[in-house]
Amino acid sequence: MNKRTLIIGAAAAVAMLPGLAFAQEVTLRLHQFLPPVATVPAKILKPWGEEVTAASDGRIVIQHFDAMALGGRPPELLDQARDGVVDLAMTVVGYTPGRYPRTEVFELPFMMKDPIGTSRAFWEMVESDFQQSEYQDVKVLGAWVHGPGVIHTKDPMTKLEDMQGKTLRGPTRVINEMLSELGATPVGMPLPAIPEALSKGVVNGTVIPWEVTPSIRLTELVSNHAEFSGDEALYTATIVLVMNQAKYDALPDDLKAILDEKSGAALSTFAAEVMFEYDKPGRDIAVEAGNTITLLDEAEVARWKDAAQPVINRWVAEMDGKGIDGQALIDQAKGLIDQYSN
Numbered sequence: 531m532n533k534r535t536l537i538i539g540a541a542a543a544v545a546m547l548p549g550l551a552f553a554q555e556v557t558l559r560l561h562q563f564l565p566p567v568a569t570v571p572a573k574i575l576k577p578w579g580e581e582v583t584a585a586s587d588g589r590i591v592i593q594h595f596d597a598m599a600l601g602g603r604p605p606e607l608l609d610q611a612r613d614g615v616v617d618l619a620m621t622v623v624g625y626t627p628g629r630y631p632r633t634e635v636f637e638l639p640f641m642m643k644d645p646i647g648t649s650r651a652f653w654e655m656v657e658s659d660f661q662q663s664e665y666q667d668v669k670v671l672g673a674w675v676h677g678p679g680v681i682h683t684k685d686p687m688t689k690l691e692d693m694q695g696k697t698l699r700g701p702t703r704v705i706n707e708m709l710s711e712l713g714a715t716p717v718g719m720p721l722p723a724i725p726e727a728l729s730k731g732v733v734n735g736t737v738i739p740w741e742v743t744p745s746i747r748l749t750e751l752v753s754n755h756a757e758f759s760g761d762e763a764l765y766t767a768t769i770v771l772v773m774n775q776a777k778y779d780a781l782p783d784d785l786k787a788i789l790d791e792k793s794g795a796a797l798s799t800f801a802a803e804v805m806f807e808y809d810k811p812g813r814d815i816a817v818e819a820g821n822t823i824t825l826l827d828e829a830e831v832a833r834w835k836d837a838a839q840p841v842i843n844r845w846v847a848e849m850d851g852k853g854i855d856g857q858a859l860i861d862q863a864k865g866l867i868d869q870y871s872n
Contacts, residue, residue: 556785557591558777560618561611563604563720566596568745569808574801575620575771578792585788592618597722604720611772612667623768624702625720630664631852633768635859636675637704638845639838640762647871649674649802652768653795654866668772671789672797676739677809678763679705680755682748683735684728687756688824690833699724699736701767708765708841709737712834725751737765740812741805749816755823758831771797 560579564571571594579592595616602610604625611619623633632655635641642648656665656673681687683696693713700706706716717733721742727733728751735752743749758764771793781789816823826834842860849856 554782555589555591556781557593558617558773559593559595559600560620561595561598561600561607561616562620563598563607563722564596564742565722565745566594569741569805570620570769570801571596573804573808578797578800582789582792585792586785590785590789604722608668608770608772611774614774614776616774617777618671618771618773620769620771622701622720623770624704627703627718630660631849632660632664632854632859634702634704634845635856635863636768637702637765638842638860639708639765640835641860641863641867642675642678642763642766643761643867644871645675645677645763645766645806646799646802647869648766648867649798650795650870651863651866653798655863656770657794665770665772667775669775669778670770670772671793672771672801674769674798674801674805675766676769676802677741677766677806678739678758679737679765679767680740680757681735681737681764682743682752683754683756684752685734686754686822686824687735688826689830690837696735697733699727699733701737704841704845705737705765705767707844708838711841712837721746724748728752739766739805740809740816743812744815749819749821753819753821755816755821757823757825758834759825760828760831762835764834769801771801 560575562571562575566572576594579594582590582592598604600616604621607619607621608626610616623630624637636648636652652673652675656670661670681698683698686692690712696714698709698714698716699719700709700716701718701721703718706718709716717727719727721738724736724738725746728736738748778786813823846856846860849859
């Protein structure tokens, strides 16, 4: 037996010693739909990944695959994480319509007040209910919402009647129902499809928060933006970061503890804070471009609330039909939002 054989054999024996199992490195592949320059990957997911790596002394390495680089479409991301095609996935929950009905409570019209408080409420309900009741197939690491939804259109939007005849892109089933109730024709599509749809005239406008508008150069495609005064936002969308359950279960206990510490309420709050912070730079681009930003006053907003109420009523009835107490979910969500927003 030569010296090289002895060294290789010794190294293999050492690697199998139970006491040295802590040296194992885990690589997690994170897949998501936004371009790498967008706020969520650049300012939330990558810094979070670096924190996890640092806290684990390099034993957890997170590889980032942006803009669906690993294939598939945004509505498939949750299934990719469930099936182990990827280890981690970030997505808008409503891109998979009907699969997560309880989560929709946070997307109802004028439900959200403060995005940070709403995100903390969302995470608490994930932890106490949704993880077991509708995310059984994955491990939820973070759950948050974006800042106030804004209507961005080619034509001015100054009153409720201006919605008539408009074709607007919406991100989720509930939000599309709201757009329809308000008089527009909704077209559901993930965010990356917005520029082409606007350029080709498939839609006249879209609803998204200010934060993500720079990543798709929206202010070059439309010149009118409608904001809503008052405490409640027109809408928000729910966002999750999930992990393949088997991959999580296979982690050593100490690495699970590190991942848990850096995720959950801490990640959800951080993500909401960052997204909300980046609303202003996105809005500033529209101001500098000379676009028109209309702030609907409280009297006008009250008309929109009244017009949107049937969406809430139908959602409660639909949940009741599924054996879910929809009104109880609304009451719980509102109570937590109020608690965390004060």
